[in-house]
Amino acid sequence: MTLPNQLKTSAAITFQLDDTAQLSGVRFDGLRNTDQIRQFAGVRDDPFIFPDFFGTNVIAAAFSIPVTAFPEGQQDFVLWGTTHRDGELIDVVGRGIRSQLPRFALVLNQAEPPDQLAVLSDAKLLWDGIYEFFHNKREWWSQALSEIIRNNFQLREFDLVPDVLIYSNRLPVGFPNGRQLPDDIVAKLCTAGDCLLVDLSLFDGAWPRAAENDKEFLDEFPYLAEQWPYGPESPPSTDSIWPYIILLLVVLAVLGWLFIQLIRALIGWLCWLVRGLLTGRWHTCTPGA
Numbered sequence: 001m002t003l004p005n006q007l008k009t010s011a012a013i014t015f016q017l018d019d020t021a022q023l024s025g026v027r028f029d030g031l032r033n034t035d036q037i038r039q040f041a042g043v044r045d046d047p048f049i050f051p052d053f054f055g056t057n058v059i060a061a062a063f064s065i066p067v068t069a070f071p072e073g074q075q076d077f078v079l080w081g082t083t084h085r086d087g088e089l090i091d092v093v094g095r096g097i098r099s100q101l102p103r104f105a106l107v108l109n110q111a112e113p114p115d116q117l118a119v120l121s122d123a124k125l126l127w128d129g130i131y132e133f134f135h136n137k138r139e140w141w142s143q144a145l146s147e148i149i150r151n152n153f154q155l156r157e158f159d160l161v162p163d164v165l166i167y168s169n170r171l172p173v174g175f176p177n178g179r180q181l182p183d184d185i186v187a188k189l190c191t192a193g194d195c196l197l198v199d200l201s202l203f204d205g206a207w208p209r210a211a212e213n214d215k216e217f218l219d220e221f222p223y224l225a226e227q228w229p230y231g232p233e234s235p236p237s238t239d240s241i242w243p244y245i246i247l248l249l250v251v252l253a254v255l256g257w258l259f260i261q262l263i264r265a266l267i268g269w270l271c272w273l274v275r276g277l278l279t280g281r282w283h284t285c286t287p288g289a
Helices: 113-135 139-152 185-190 194-198 241-279
Strands: 012-017 023-030 039-047 057-064 074-078 079-085 088-093 165-168
Touching: 023 039, 074 185, 113 139, 113 194
Parallel strands: none
Antiparallel strands: 012 023, 039 057, 074 165, 079 088
16 A cells, blocks of 8 residues: 555656647557557647636646556556646646635645645645634634634645546546546535535536536547537736725725824823822923924
């Protein structure tokens, strides 16, 4: 049995895409019979069964690897993928859906899977402390903030494992033992306790929630549904948040100046009152006088 911090790469497929989303170079390491590996790269329908992603395309890469590419008799596999730009790690992908949950957004892409357990453990300690700080205060807004932290950022005990996909041919294929494209992993993950994406999938008012892809998957490799036709891109927003931030800062500055003037006036009045009571001379005094 391999422990999370003992993961290591025994086989790898390294590839690069050109500006047309085609394979521009592929390297196989630790695999046999590589001439039998089928390859595909291009634009396809987004296969994630989630309404917000319907009608959209993704740049996809698919490899069909025969079992003969691995050591004879191997039955269990731990799989993950990484994306690099200019030699820098920018994305780690493993088990379907997990990386998309908010509590992982700032954690999983910091490290390769062999190093993720330590990163996740540190993040859990941090968010546990933040949650306890706000939860133990008496103010209602502090309690409400603690619940936002718990639901969206605090890690669970079962989160302390690397973001990898585990597949064994001892068991029928299908999430969580690998994933078949038609698997409604949003619903399946909810049965294990993570229901956030089920909730988000209903924001558009649709009921019941979509449980199938918006396009039929293919029966042959690469199995991904054909891409949606190209259309005009949505114009970028011209509205900026900076005017609102500047307005807020101006308002805060004015309020701060008025508060300071009020304090100065109050100090001057107290000074006048105390000096008058002590000396009987009622003349104006200024702070610091």
